[in-house]
Amino acid sequence: MNLYVPPQGRPSDDGRPWIGYIRVSTWKEELISPELQESAIRQWAARTGRRLAEPLIVDLDATGRNFKRKIMRCIERVERGEARGIAVWRFSRFGRNRTGTAANLARLEAVGGELESATEYVDVSTALGELQREMIFAFGNYESNRAGEAWREAHAFRIKNHLPATGGARFGYTWHPRRVPDAAAPGGWRLQEERYTLHPDFASIVEEMYDRKLAAPVPQGFTQIVHWLNEELGIPSTTGGVWHANGVRRFLDSGFAAGLIRAHDRECRCGYGKNAELSKCTADRMLFLPGAQPKIIDVDRWEEYKEHRERTKRTPPRARVASYTLSGIARHGQCRAHLSHASYSTDKKEQVRGYWLVCGLRKSAGASACAGINVKRKQVEDAVRDWIRDEVADDVDALPPGKKRAAPREDPEAAAMRERGRITAEVKRLDAATDRLVMDSAMNPEKYPADSFARVRDQFAAERAKLLVRLDALGKAEAMPPKEHYKGLLIGLLAEWDSFFPIERNAMLKQAVRRVACYEIRDADGKVISIRTEVHPVWKLDPWETSTICLGPFQARTDWSPDDLWARPTDGLADVIALR
16 A cells, blocks of 8 residues: 655755664554555655665564664664664654653754654754654654553552553463453453452462472572473463563562562652653562452462562672572671682692681772771681570570570560650650740740750750660561571571581571671781671661661751760751761
């Protein structure tokens, strides 16, 4: 079919070819066939006397909302002088993003290139023609935004009805779509309630995927799960192809098998979902909402998986498959950098791998960044083993011969509740005293010297801030998991320490320990006299966590020390300081 277009333009005197660019949109209302676009571009070339570079550049199923497309290669070719310009079916094929269109069009024209539409004659050498083209681009941007709003409303409606925003098949489930073909129904389609049901064969495989990822003592990686799915089971993905590590990761992270739907917080202004350049929410405001699909794994398993993923993200990639017991756990106490394992050369020129633990910052940045530390790996591992022995020594099965059981300890929850009540009462007492002071000062100002009111007020404020810090720390302590949850793990690790491989000891330690910090103890001359090892368990507050202290309306100086904070008057330069 030949598309009639009125004659336009005059033949170009430049002998360089033009690049024909074809884009088929992802928007269904704009699925203009590439054959139709190519025919229009070739007719334009014949009509205007232009020569097209062969073959034409085709972008299938490519959105115009970003420029991560082959159009950038076309612009680069014009910049190199290989082509005179770019010819498109319509200007909307170039792009539908206001900022990106303007930037890349300016880039094209900066080297003398041109953009021509085969079906929209615009003479941009005139002010009116340039305005026409800008209006065409503006309408294209408007249509794109309108379509985006329609899709967002559709997604919100689906999520409100506990369905995934994009629909489609999910592994482990049988998808019953809204419309199904039915020859007996009017129009050949029958409407039904969209729902997901458990797949009779694949639901159990999803459960085992989570089991393998959380296997103890050494969890499997996504790549291992992919090999299991592709090679051992031979089960295709929902698209019919082979599994890939990223696909398995996205599926397990989605929480769909836990009966959840992952959605972006609509109140977030990060631009995710609107800005095609963003692949994830930069503010980490992804929500897990309840879905209508049945669960394959329970909530406890899902929470365990999330905790495992967070722990893995904090672990350096090379330490995720541990070669040593303390890989990814050992840290230098002074600079807080990771300790890496270093070899030792014997007198016989033999290399003993992993003999030393050295500061990674000193190793990579030199002595100006950190003074460094050198400690024998076995020394630190023995210290960790002794720490585990001390932690479980009050258990009846771990008591050494002749040691008596410690007296029963008070219930930590009851103690925390009592301490919280005491601190709250003290805060109320200080608030009442401050109110009385302010009221009495307002009624009888002659009773107070010039600076006495401010001094006493600041003392009350400082005492109140101290109590609030303690109250906040108490709340964090209550949120910590109890030590009893890890008692069995530590006892098993201690009993099988010598028989476990380093990777197994490492995996078990990571479940109960945040880090193992090593400090050098030096004498007055700076000579190292000993090494102190600290173990930071997960059931205690993290001593390395930054604590934010808010002093309310009285504020504080950011350069003050903790002692100065409570002793000196405030001058209002900052209301929040961070203390380590």
